[in-house]
Amino acid sequence: MQRTLNFINPLVHWASGGKRNVRQSLIFPFLFLCFTLLPSGSAQNVTQWRVPEGNAVPSDTAAINAIAFSLDGTQLAIATTNGIKLYDTYTGKELSLFSAPLDNTVALAFSPDNRTVASASGDATLHLWNTRTGEHSTHLWHTDPVVALVFSPDGNTLATGSFREIRLWNLTTGQPTQTSVLKGHRDMVITLAFSPDSKTLASTSFYGTILLWDVKTGQRRHNLPAHTDSITALTFSPDNQTLASGGYWSLDTESTIHLWDIHTGHLLTTVEGHTDPVFALAFLPDSYSTYRNTLASVSLDGTIQLWSLTSTPKSPDVNADGVVNVLDLTLIASRFGQSSPDLNADGIVNILDLVRAAQHIAE
Template identity: 20%
Template sequence: MPAFRIWLAILIASPAIVMAEDAQPDAEDQVSYYRDVRPILQGNCQGCHQPAKRGGDYVMTDHQSLLGRGESESEAIVPGDPAASYLVELIQPVDGKAEMPKGKPPLSEADRKILLNWILQGAQDDTPDSAKEQYDAEHPPSYVRPPVLTSVAFSPDGKLLAVSGYHEVLLQKADGSGIAGRLVGISERIESLAFSPDGSRLAVAGGSPGRLGELQVWNVADATLAYSVAVSHDNVYGVSWSPDGKLVAIGCGDNSVRGFDAGSGKQVFFNGAHEDWALDTVFSKDGSHLVSVSRDMAVKLYEVETQRFVDNVTSITPGALKGGINAVARHPSEDQVLIGGADGVPKIYRLFREKARKIGDDFNKIKDFPEMLGRIYDVAFTSDAAKAVASSSLDGAGHVHVFHVADGKKVLELEGPLHAVYSISISPDNKQIASVGFDGVVLLHDLETGKKLQQFPAVPITPQTASHP
């Protein structure tokens, strides 16, 4: 008898799940597809089996597709009959390994029992109607009003702007002439975007709040998903690439900082030194170290190879820092970082300590820039490091200031009025700055004069048609 059938027989014989043929389990024992099964599939299977990446030609993001067939002639799930369900065989470990999830540890015994019970009980769908809408490249989201935009990034050649949407990233032509591509995935909320150093790939951090964190890596040329990695059970943030393009890092809502092999998506770095959400990351100049910032008011430094926490870059003296830190950007040619957060003051810090820490010191700080109104949401250096830029928002109004790095003085403020600004990106030629935020519009300003050059909607808007009785 195959090993999985022995396991199946043992489970079915268990008092916890055995049922008479004509009996239905009590409500308290009933397995919910939406509440119990779907989270298991989200965390372990949907990265490879979703509309944007149909591993084995099998999609696992909705109930109807889950009951279908992939490349195999066998039915993956036969309601009421686990023995005939190919999925049950694939997830059963043999000698500590299972065919699925591919390249991951086997599902836990508890998760396998949940799936088995659900199939035994008829594999029913209890998804609320409000959650049944599915999106893919052929059926992208439609918008009747502009969404709040959380991230924007220029491509290294300056020809594209990647802009966050709902369940998708839109590749806008940087001159505002139209959409070049739509990267539709399973994450409801996109938090952060970053092009690889050579511009061939786009890393996306986001998730479905309270349910799924996800790292996506897309091939830009053909708008295909290279891979998706489920991370934790809440959104992930602050995606960044190592200078050689071999690693991708993110901050997580579970307070951890993680790094992944950019080619395979395998996790190769983990550190949990933060005491609150890690919101942004950046690598050192040579890629040997990683920096993260967090709601816990700290900037932390790690050694990539050993995954070791090295130092708190900022002061750890109580009261020295005021509020969380949202954003970090590395100096183009020095191991220095520009940070910004709740106190509204952009600051530059050196990464590596040159003398022993003393109580109360903030030795690594190089300079403060003039305070901005509200909370800083994003920061950036020009590629020549001559200027630093920061965006802040207060009471629905946004501000983008440009500073001279050498003397720390404010040079100009971008022409407004601006709605709340949550993300900025500087063009590779240092001539323009793109900003996005609450109003759902992409704004382009001249970085030398601060004058607005143009604006355009980030997403296509479908006008609502009034209904008549």
């Protein structure tokens, strides 16, 4: 049954210093937010926002080809021409160096239990690494370069994408075994995403098509003619009902986000508001009660925006100037008899204070 989204409204946005700095000032904290903090639902992990802003991870002069954060936010993997380095995100300390010759690594992913890092290479190989020992555990192959990979939330499946095909690997048997080869794209598969229940896989290619797959059977469920060009942002809602899509190289002048019913394949609504292409999306988990049914998006226009899918969004933008900053935190603090925007009294005004502000609003 098709569902209706009653209301779409931009709640708040965080602005960077401009488009030139969007990668440095936005993509790293946003990756923490969307792919590290949000699935965990733990306010304690929100301190990780300070890592990309203030505590630089040591690095050498080697070119960086790919990065990935563990789901709990405690580890960061960086693929360089010297290998893959694993860091503690709290201390910046290097934990491991996966030292095989991996100068063509183009994608990384952590397993849900954070014990394994998967790396994909332009030479059509896949590698699995033990994060505790740094040992290389598995070597897998495609017939073409692999540019996308993702673990299922239940940890049982690894999906890998290359030219015109996706391969599913069973991880429950000790030694990964290929279970399905999914064919349907006409070109390179560049983005993959599992639904929270691990039953549905979404895939995209260079030319704007989204395919939805049944993970158990390997059958294609829907073909979504989504965008006019490459789609690099996909995310499922926590209730497994909705897929959001956006394109980094999209030719849509309004830089739209599309929301889809994953059961019917119908387009539910189109979200407009960014002025440049969207390159990352994530739904906030239901554990954030104040922001239940909220989608976060980041764009080359230099902003991170939150979109409410409910009719009565609550926002920490209490002075309604469209930006959440220290002024809003100061106003919220005054409501509760405090003179400082450091709402949690830890000596730093940061995202933790924003979370505390959201809790105040919900009370």
